Amino acid sequence: MTDADRPAVAELICISTNDWYQRHGRSPVFPGGPSATTIFADVYEALDPGCCVVAEDLTTGRIIGSCFYHPRPTHVSLGIMNTHPDCAGKGVASALLRFITDFADRERKPVRLVSSAINLDSFSLYTRAGFVPRCLYQDMWLAVPADGLNNLPADAARARDATLHDVAAMMALEMEVAGICRDKDYRYFIENRAGFWRVAVMPGAAGGLAGWIVSSGHSGLNMIGPCVARDEATALALLVRELDHYRGRSPLFLVPVECSVMVRDLYTRGARNCELHVSQVRGSWQPFRGVSMPTFLPETA
């Protein structure tokens, strides 16, 4: 993708995603049009310039497919993948995916992503290419009352906003819980040049961290995550504290289905499920030693 392609890619993400959901009897994901999807190219290009591959129709010059990827020290993560609905089922996404898996193979790194569990087109695209589904997430949203949430977990008061001094401890915790390293992402969130990121940490024992959480307050994608924590109580305290910040809004977040304590608490607060996602990994993977909540921006798994 060149800079000149960015508006066409934002439009493609919008058309392709809305079309898929509407054809399957659901509401459009981006009802506001391409202005809501420019966030993907903006964030991804700021993080990893030049890491978006596009497919072009050689006759018309039109962009018919796009996919972002993020090389990190331990893995490559794969961002949003789209094919224009007029070209569906012709191998466009498979070709884009092969470009990225070939890159990862040269780097000898696993590839990680989150894909919808109700979208068999994308689920199958990845499993046919050798990805293995690893963890299931409930996509939940919560309408946060204008005067805030009641009963914040006691631990929420111990959390504080992150600074760049926390990057090393954030990295150590994610390495321990998920076996991956992506300090570049943490710096980007904490520096917050785009103005819509928030990062909080929960102090742990011996100067380390028990958890950390990121959220996007962007009008096109108000989403909480990624979050990494040693245990469910810490993840819940960080999540509820973050939700309480978005008063009068309805943030989206992905909770691992096995985190039943979190899920039960979130239901009592009125959270609703809207979809299911699954983390998929091609190559080596270690089971999570704690809680890991992914997001769509940037995708992690």
Ligand SMILES: CC(C)(COP(=O)(O)OP(=O)(O)OC[C@H]1O[C@@H](n2cnc3c(N)ncnc32)[C@H](O)[C@@H]1OP(=O)(O)O)[C@@H](O)C(=O)NCCC(=O)NCCS
């Ligand atoms: C998901 C999406 C990207 C697929 O794009 P596409 O260009 O139509 O996909 P392809 O034609 O390359 O087909 C993908 C692969 O899945 C396989 N496949 C599709 N449905 C399948 C099924 N039900 N069972 C088994 N395999 C299936 C195809 O055979 C193909 O594999 P192959 O190349 O080895 O034959 C496209 O539907 C899309 O943009 N959807 C909306 C946005 C979205 O959901 N993005 C993904 C989430 S980030």
